[in-house]
Amino acid sequence: MRMTGAEMVIRALLDQGVDTVFGYPGGAVLPIYDALFKQNALRHVLVRQEGGAVHAAEGYARASGKVGTVLVTSGPGATNAVTGLTDALMDSIPIVCLTGQVPTHLIGNDAFQEADTTGITRPCTKHNYLVKDVNDLARVMHEAFYVARSGRPGPVVVDLPKDIQFQEGEYVGPEHVLHKTYRPQTQPDKALVAKAVELMAGAKRPLFYVGGGVINAGPKAVAQLTKLVRMTGFPCTQTLMGLGAFPASDPLSLGMLGMHGMYEANLAMNQCDVMIAIGSRFDDRVTGRLDAFAPNSKKIHIDIDPSSLNKNVAVDLGIIGDAGLAVEEMSRQWRAGKIAPNARALKAWWSQIATWRARQCLRYRQSDTVIKPQFALERLQAAIKGRDDVYITTEVGQHQMWAAQFLKFERPNRWMTSGGLGTMGYGLPAAIGVQMAFPDALVIDVAGEASILMNIQEMSTAAQYRLPVKVFIMNNQWMGMVRQWQELLHGGRYAESYTAALPDFVALAEAFGWKGMRLEAPGDVDRVIAEMIDHKGPVMVDVAVDPKENCFPMIPSGAAHCDMLLGPEDKAEVVSEDGMVLV
Amino acid sequence: MKSGAVKRHTIAIMVDNEPGILARVVGLFSGRGYNIESLTVAEVDSRERVSRITVVTVGTAMIIEQIKAQLSRLVPVRRVSDLTEEGPHLERELALIKVAGKGEKRVESLRIADIFRARVVDSTIGSFVFEMTGSTEKLEAFIRLMEPLGLVDVARTGAVAISRGPKAI
Ligand SMILES: Cc1cc2nc3c(=O)[nH]c(=O)nc-3n(C[C@H](O)[C@H](O)[C@H](O)COP(=O)(O)OP(=O)(O)OC[C@H]3O[C@@H](n4cnc5c(N)ncnc54)[C@H](O)[C@@H]3O)c2cc1C
């Protein structure tokens, strides 16, 4: 079928099942915007800055399980997208980002709004393309979607020179496009799974350590994992990215592990004898000091990306494959072998875990004069408990960690946070993306007052599309996470971590056409949360929380899991010089 | 974890010959802090448009594993083969070596070139250009010997390598 490049772009998006594009126009993409104008099937969400478009697409993708789609112009449009692309790469989020480019004959001439987009985005995408022939365009579009969602998902950039958008060429549908070579392995090696099952059967102190890869593998994989964990009776801890991969309320769940994870999860990790890592990547926030990481364990690692195996931690049994397929095979073999785990040892293990749980590591000192951030989130959890249509996004900092600790996720795809890159400003646009995917859901961005200012302009987007997102700002007036590190590691010298001249968030909300609320007294918390949830439109709640509160538990950088600080009474003396240099 | 003995590995990478592929491979090495001792690239199958990149790198066993895994996951990479691990293989490099000098030194350079089976591919009254193929070690030995004899310029291709026996990688 003959059509222009711009028409092909729209057609390819529709053929790929895309219903929503997040974008921002400019000279180099005007033909595509023109083609967009002439149709109704594809919705375009006009963000207020291209960075917001990518985060919105990330939120949309993480919540819906589909590929998120972005359309931006050349030069500054493309460079503004770079942070979001890097974020998506780190967190394995499937994104296709279309960027305009100067016409092919001007490439390399420092033309107006020219940037070497494929050069700039090469290290922050899974793959990228520059289309120089209109007859390649349809194929490249379909390949881009295939690459973004296959294997370990990630962002793909398609750079589209303006002349190509005008030219006419032959369109081919996705059914005619097969990537020449890219075929990531999804089926696990059954013999390796058998070895894993054998290790698990003999385990005395086993632990599942599950991550975002299980969520990438889809809801069916999550269901299968839940079944497997219950069948074995083993404890299961989740990473920040893996929250929702196993029901938080299940007694087998130890909650999140890592730097700000649960005491019981970290101690269990430290003491386990068989670790079953599934779709988790041994990030430094999780492992702490590497030579003290689960030192006496046999490690099984299931991951779809061979480069995740043995990257930070040498494992005993690496299994390449899709988490869902691997877990399915594991369950099948476990059942077929009629395996009974070592019940006596497991009982002893669980009673050990019970003693760690009894420390109640999330305990905090309540106050009746000032709102403790933990309390505010506890009450938020109470308000949303039992609802299946609640989606939480976060910004980055202490509030993010408290949200991870105090909000409970029973199902996957309900929790969107910037884990790998830790991008302040992620939460609001991500919430917008989630709300586009689920217009009737309750979408809440748990924010910090510093982070929210990084993409505050997106309030205008929410207003334009009448998206009833809620922003719940844990306003401690400080870059709390930075302040906490300065207190613990830099002698309380608080260099530039206080934000003077914060805006009046209520007035700001109103200026954008949102409802704004201020929450100051612990006694008002429940009422204001209920009011926020009940309001039909977007709401920003400015919660004045204790400015000095620190986030515990905490494993200081470079320390071992068993050196956790449980509260302000524990001092960070364990921080070594080696630890100081770590991020 | 990243400790252990450091070893030199020769890795062959079969890639789709598309724009940016070399930048992708080189960027991976620099971005992740891996070493490149030498790198060669040329198309080896013009119908399928496949290029072969040969990289000589050094690292511990765990780093070499990472390098291979990271290379394998680049979308246009078809195959990664660690020739050093996979059994006996041949490695060759080509060098052009310019030596300028007169009299005894000139004669001596020619004599050594003969022993090393280097060919004279250019000659003037005061200079020779030798062409030489061989292992990296052999080339280096020859170049070292040329130093006192008037070595002025060297161009080398970097290693290419292939496994011994009937099988392709
Ligand atoms: C301020 C701050 C503090 C943090 N503190 C913590 C903390 O205390 N604890 C914590 O856990 N994290 C913490 N993080 C997050 C941390 O930086 C990492 O992002 C996170 O630990 C990585 O999660 P993950 O291991 O689940 O991997 P992900 O980043 O989710 O990666 C997924 C893995 O699964 C694989 N995969 C993808 N798809 C599949 C599939 N279909 N099948 C199988 N495998 C697949 C991928 O190859 C990859 O290896 C913090 C972040 C910030 C910003």
Ligand SMILES: Cc1ncc(C[n+]2csc(CCOP(=O)(O)OP(=O)(O)O)c2C)c(N)n1
């Ligand atoms: C774009 C970006 N810049 C800087 C940082 C470093 N950083 C991490 S947390 C943080 C403070 C966040 O403050 P706030 O949003 O108020 O959250 P709080 O920690 O107080 O809950 C900073 C500056 C970052 N993660 N992202």
